[in-house]
Amino acid sequence: MSAYPPPPDVIAGRVAWIFGDDFDIDLVVGVANIKSYDPEHLRSVCMSAYDPGFADRVRPGDVIVGGRNFGYGHPHYPPMVALRNAGVAAIVAESFSPGFWRGETFNGMPLITIEGITDAVSVHDEITLDWRSATLRTADGTQIVGNPPNPRTVAIIEAGGSYELLLAEHAPAHA
């Protein structure tokens, strides 16, 4: 059973935050908290270095936007647990660091690559994201299209993560 349900076909929310290039995911909770797996603690420190009100402001369906090489560094898992528990439904970035991409795709998080995204949106913009087609639409109807995930990655996200897909494929009792 997945820790998080698969996302809806079209994710509707707001741009919760925009990061620049080479964003180190550890900074979401701070290095002092990267070994914590306590959901309440992670929620309390999530993004506090950027905006103390973030955890109260963010809503289910919101997305994080990043620049090039999002997730650079040592991609620990707890920072993304914090963002997920806060309601973040997807990350849209110019590009992703491979280790982060692999680790969070495993966890079923839609990581969508759309070139030019950081200049196309602002924090708090209302957006919809069709993650399968990598199509993001802003509140004024502007559409920006990136690189759609391949069929295997789509299957992983639809299953709620790689482990759930693996169970469906190799453990008939769980299918």
Place this chain on the structure above:
Amino acid sequence: MGFTIAEKILGRTTGEPPVRAGENHAVRPDRMIAYDFPGYTDVMFRQMREDFGITELEDPSRYVVFIDHMLTKDDEREAQVHQVTRDWCEFYGIELHEAQGIGHQLTAELGLATPGDFLVHFDGHISGVGAFNALGWGIRKDLIEAWVSGQVYVDIPATTRFDLVGEFPEGVDSRDLVHTIIELVGADGCAHQVMEFGGPGARSMAVDHRQGLCGMAMFTGAVSAIFEPDDVSTAYARDVARHAFDPVYPDDDAVYAARHTIDLSTLVPRVVRPGSARVANTSTVAEMTGTPITRAFIGSCASGRIEDLRAAALVLDGQTVSPSVELNVVPTSKKVFAQAEEEGILDVLRNAGATIAMSSCDFCFGYQQPLQPDENCISTGVLNITGRMGSPDANIFMGSPYTVAASAITGTISGATK
């Protein structure tokens, strides 16, 4: 158009070659390796049994586990972690090596990474086996997919080719080369790609230096790195191989994402400032000279091999480590330890004031003698993110064994003078 080394090796594993960069394929690794770590191997073993009902492996020889972390406190927690690993490996008939050194090095020494092989691990530093013309890929938690199904889905990576010419000047090695490359291409310059090395400069490099270079591939965003085979790497492989092997060369008209030529003779010693290995943190030793340090470390899966220890001994011979500095040296494996002892290298280092520790991963991730707040460490470890080697309020600089040894003498970041 021709194929890269990575396309050829991965193509072999699909059963339906050829494969091209950009395609998504299920690939079948020759070996699926792990070291025991809480939350990783213990969980994966339990999942295999309880969630997938696997009580017998189809081919146990493809599985290898190392006990190379958490070996130095000799406490109950360590004992429990490792007993779980021993029990599971016995249950499944998995090859297990305990306390023989760092697994990424043992993979080479034990003949588990011969030319043309494809290996996966959850840890990305398995890319060090590229020195032997083997492709090692750190697939993180997808290791469970490989363990359960025998295969793993990957996007076939594009390749950036590095043509190396010239030879390292005295006092310069592969650590200086990798940080020069990061400065050249950027922290994502080879993102999702494989770095392929060849040319006369590549052939001039000792195997140890090739391992150190390939093991750091992830800091350009690469998923792996690999050398063209040559007499040096093939001779090493022939000595340790368990099976016949088939070296893989790129085609002359292979398709590359980018191509760079680097003259090794032009390189200068480098130091990476604390925070990460990104371009903005990369400096020359000359720019950082004089920065005070309290700790120095030579070891890890990217260093601590015989060439690295020889370099340190060259600098420290007849010298004394500054009284304000603690220098710890960790030979990468027991075999390296024994060879360094036999060559008299460890006595040179001891006489200079270094402490020689058992071969393990424990210094590199701050488990053994963690850094205290406000300490400055210069290290040949793989990572200098905040908190990696202990206190989040300590600073980690990275450099070559020449630079670390020279800095240990003066107590400040210094270049090697001989």
